[in-house]
Amino acid sequence: MTVTEDRLDATFTALADPTRRAMVARLARADATVNELAAPFDMSLPAISKHLKVLERCGLISRTRQAQFRPCHLEREALDSALDWIEQNRRIWTQRFDKLDAHLRDLQRPADQQEHPDTQEEVIP
Amino acid sequence: MTVTEDRLDATFTALADPTRRAMVARLARADATVNELAAPFDMSLPAISKHLKVLERCGLISRTRQAQFRPCHLEREALDSALDWIEQNRRIWTQRFDKLDAHLRDLQRPADQQEHPDTQEEVIP
DNA sequence: GACGTAATTAACTTGACGGCTAACTAACCA
DNA sequence: TGGTTAGTTAGCCGTCAAGTTAATTACGTC
Numbered sequence: 305m306t307v308t309e310d311r312l313d314a315t316f317t318a319l320a321d322p323t324r325r326a327m328v329a330r331l332a333r334a335d336a337t338v339n340e341l342a343a344p345f346d347m348s349l350p351a352i353s354k355h356l357k358v359l360e361r362c363g364l365i366s367r368t369r370q371a372q373f374r375p376c377h378l379e380r381e382a383l384d385s386a387l388d389w390i391e392q393n394r395r396i397w398t399q400r401f402d403k404l405d406a407h408l409r410d411l412q413r414p415a416d417q418q419e420h421p422d423t424q425e426e427v428i429p
Numbered sequence: 430m431t432v433t434e435d436r437l438d439a440t441f442t443a444l445a446d447p448t449r450r451a452m453v454a455r456l457a458r459a460d461a462t463v464n465e466l467a468a469p470f471d472m473s474l475p476a477i478s479k480h481l482k483v484l485e486r487c488g489l490i491s492r493t494r495q496a497q498f499r500p501c502h503l504e505r506e507a508l509d510s511a512l513d514w515i516e517q518n519r520r521i522w523t524q525r526f527d528k529l530d531a532h533l534r535d536l537q538r539p540a541d542q543q544e545h546p547d548t549q550e551e552v553i554p
Numbered sequence: 555g556a557c558g559t560a561a562t563t564a565a566c567t568t569g570a571c572g573g574c575t576a577a578c579t580a581a582c583c584a
Numbered sequence: 585t586g587g588t589t590a591g592t593t594a595g596c597c598g599t600c601a602a603g604t605t606a607a608t609t610a611c612g613t614c
Binding site: 317321323347348350351354355358371372373 | 571572573574575580581582
C-alpha cells in the first residue's frame with residue numbers, strides 16, 4: 305500500500321514537470337540517448353541527467369548501456385499505474401451521477417412504475 | 430498551449446501528494462466540507478486549507494458556500510486532462526510495439542505474401 | 555451582543571526541487 | 585598515449601512547497 309503510494313507520488317511528481325513530460329512523449333515514440341533527449345531544451349546536461357534520474361526512480365524509464373551511450377526506454381508499468389488511479393476515481397465520480405440521473409428518470413415515471421417508490425435514497429451528489 | 434501546459438503541471442503536482450489524492454478519492458464518492466475532508470488526517474486545518482487551494486487552483490475541485498460551510502466538489506475536466514495526456518502517450522508507445530509485432534509476423538510469411546517485401550522500415554523500437 | 559463553530563489568512567521554519575558550473579568517469583579513436 | 589565524445593557526480597544557490605501556531609473572518613445560536 306504505502307509502497308504503491310510512494311510510487312504514485314513519485315510518478316505524478318515526475319509527470320508534473322513539463323520538461324519531463326516532453327521527455328516521456330519523446331520516448332513514447334522511440335528510445336533515445338541522453339543527448340538526443342537534451343537537444344530540444346536550453347538546459348545544461350547535468351539538469352537533463354537529474355530529470356532522467358527522477359523518471360528512472362519512479363520506473364517511468366529504464367536505461368541500458370551501449371558503448372558510451374545510455375539509451376533510455378519508456379516503461380509501460382508506471383504509466384499504467386498513474387492511468388489506473390485516475391481512471392478508477394473518474395469512474396467512481398461518474399457512477400455517482402449516473403445513479404442520480406437514474407433516480408431523476410425514476411421520479412418522472414408514474415409512481416406505480418417506479419423501482420423504489422418508497423425508499424428515501426441519498427442521491428444528492 | 431502554455432496554458433494547457435501549466436494546467437497539466439498544476440494537476441499532476443496536485444495529484445503527486447498522497448493527502449490530496451485521498452481527498453480526491455473521497456470527493457469522487459461525495460461532496461464534502463473542509464472539516465469532513467480533514468477528519469482522516471493528523472494535520473492542522475490550515476494545512477488542509479492549503480491542500481484544497483492547490484486542488485482548486487488546478488481546477489480539480491470547486492467550492493461553493495452554504496452558510497458557514499464550504500462544500501467541495503470534484504470537477505471532471507481537470508481529471509480528464511491528466512487522463513488524456515497519459516492515455517495518448519501510452520497509445521503512442523503501444524502502437525510502436527504493435528508495428529514491430531506486425532513486422533515480425535510479416536517476416537515469417539513467405540516473401541510473395543508480404544505486404545512490403547522490399548521496403549526497409551525502421552522498426553527497432 | 556456574546557459565544558461557538560467553520561474556515562481562511564498571516565508569518566514563520568524547514569526541506570525538497572530545479573537550475574548552474576566544475577570536475578570526474580567511461581568508452582571510442584587515432 | 586593523448587584527445588574527443590557521452591554522461592554522471594559534487595557542490596552551490598534561489599525558489600517554492602508543506603507544515604506549524606496565532607490571529608481573523610464569517611456565520612449561526614443563545
